[in-house]
Amino acid sequence: MTELRLFNSLTRQIEPFVPVHPGEARVYTCGPTVYNYPHIGNMRAYVFADTLGRVLSYKGYKLNHVINITDVGHLTDDADAGEDKMEKMAAEKAQSIWDIARHYTEAYWEDIKALNIRQPAHWSIATDYVPAMIEFAKSIADKHCYELEGGLYFDTSTVANYGALARAKTEDGEGRIEEVEGKRHAADFAIWRKTPEGETRQMEWDSPWGKGAPGWHLECSVMSEALLGLPFDIHTGGIDHREIHHPNEIAQNQARCHSDSSGANIWMHNNFLIERSGKMSKSSGEFLRVQLLIDKGFHPLAYRLMCLQAHYRSELEFSWEGLQAAFVRLKRMVMGVENLRQKASSEPSGQADMSIYQADDRVSNDLNTAEVIVIVESIAAMKGYAQDRLDAIYKIDEMLGLNFASLTRQDLRIRPKAAIITEAEIETALAARKEARAAKDFARSDAIRDNLIAKGVEVMDGDPMGWDWRLDI
Numbered sequence: 001m002t003e004l005r006l007f008n009s010l011t012r013q014i015e016p017f018v019p020v021h022p023g024e025a026r027v028y029t030c031g032p033t034v035y036n037y038p039h040i041g042n043m044r045a046y047v048f049a050d051t052l053g054r055v056l057s058y059k060g061y062k063l064n065h066v067i068n069i070t071d072v073g074h075l076t077d078d079a080d081a082g083e084d085k086m087e088k089m090a091a092e093k094a095q096s097i098w099d100i101a102r103h104y105t106e107a108y109w110e111d112i113k114a115l116n117i118r119q120p121a122h123w124s125i126a127t128d129y130v131p132a133m134i135e136f137a138k139s140i141a142d143k144h145c146y147e148l149e150g151g152l153y154f155d156t157s158t159v160a161n162y163g164a165l166a167r168a169k170t171e172d173g174e175g176r177i178e179e180v181e182g183k184r185h186a187a188d189f190a191i192w193r194k195t196p197e198g199e200t201r202q203m204e205w206d207s208p209w210g211k212g213a214p215g216w217h218l219e220c221s222v223m224s225e226a227l228l229g230l231p232f233d234i235h236t237g238g239i240d241h242r243e244i245h246h247p248n249e250i251a252q253n254q255a256r257c258h259s260d261s262s263g264a265n266i267w268m269h270n271n272f273l274i275e276r277s278g279k280m281s282k283s284s285g286e287f288l289r290v291q292l293l294i295d296k297g298f299h300p301l302a303y304r305l306m307c308l309q310a311h312y313r314s315e316l317e318f319s320w321e322g323l324q325a326a327f328v329r330l331k332r333m334v335m336g337v338e339n340l341r342q343k344a345s346s347e348p349s350g351q352a353d354m355s356i357y358q359a360d361d362r363v364s365n366d367l368n369t370a371e372v373i374v375i376v377e378s379i380a381a382m383k384g385y386a387q388d389r390l391d392a393i394y395k396i397d398e399m400l401g402l403n404f405a406s407l408t409r410q411d412l413r414i415r416p417k418a419a420i421i422t423e424a425e426i427e428t429a430l431a432a433r434k435e436a437r438a439a440k441d442f443a444r445s446d447a448i449r450d451n452l453i454a455k456g457v458e459v460m461d462g463d464p465m466g467w468d469w470r471l472d473i
């Protein structure tokens, strides 16, 4: 197998993957703050982390993957300002934070399943680790923190090279971080936020710095250390985390370990999914969720394919046309695999070498999944024994997670929620139209077609993929 090489945001270079513990890969992924449904941009971060995990497993490493669930501490502004997102939503909905957290965690897990993202070894829930967070904070408080009225703050000047990941200097924090009275440096951040005098919060814990809640950055340092040990191999997150959240995690890890080590050997960041009309924002009414794609008749794996067609470090612009193109591509691939399955049942197997090494080579180059997809397509189209080609596609799909071993053409027919006609009714109408055409009754055949169009059915006569019709709502 080719040596795996990954882009390390810390050094801004592609580096070989050398595990801290031979034979193992320990990966931490910043998870969602469960105050609302995740949008499909958020899910790009987990498709990326899952693909990385799959590649590590494919290459034979024993994967230990942690994704956290943030149910406390994340403020409306990453840079330590604003309200707690969970508290705010709970107040808006007049529900308990625990109910809000449960509801949106479950919704997130449904999207995880829909996108064929494998279960990590641990889902770490932030509120389960508050005692560990207090212990961690106590261990670094004397040398690295100071107390203000609002809570315990981390002094970023006490660690070497603060902000190296963001390529920012401490003073650069000025513009990007809201001032808090008494903070020694603009980039200093709260690791414990005290509940203001006279107030009670739904979520608060006793600590040496008063009743309050942990800071969001502290959570990830504590959970990654608790479950993976410092240093571990790879830390992932969206590119926005490269600017504040991860530099702050690194500062805490340095303080904790009394060293300059960032806590992870490689820091990896997926770029954003962008959408020009603002539908990606959770504050817009019908924002882009996986469920919305399904409601419109798209199979969620079409979105996974859309993500894998782009390099994870490139921005990806979302459009319905782009999703439709990915969906058609997925259909073609699934039909190709179904053909191979049919052929394979009546053919011997030849055990030929089927370009798996090429796929391994491409993916080893900082996860070039776009080229791996092309290789799968060429294997489906090339000559050779069907079973060999199938085996190769299934093997490569261990990295892509497009579910070729079980996904069928039938699975891809998803009825849009707004459809007013069923598949059976469409098939009956099309059969009647076929009869009318055979009898040269074109008036009747046109009428049936017009009726179908009125119900959103696009009749695709002679579609080379044999798809025949499509519901276009």
Ligand code: AMP
Binding pocket: 030, 031, 032, 033, 034, 040, 041, 042, 043, 044, 045, 237, 238, 239, 240, 241, 270, 271, 272, 273, 274, 280
């Ligand atoms: P949050 O729940 O806001 O903490 O976000 C969860 C994950 O999604 C984080 O890793 C973010 O960096 C990532 N993320 C947020 N918006 C996008 C986007 N538009 N495209 C890709 N990743 C995103």
Ligand code: ZN
Binding pocket: 029, 030, 031, 220, 245
């Ligand atoms: Zn995090």
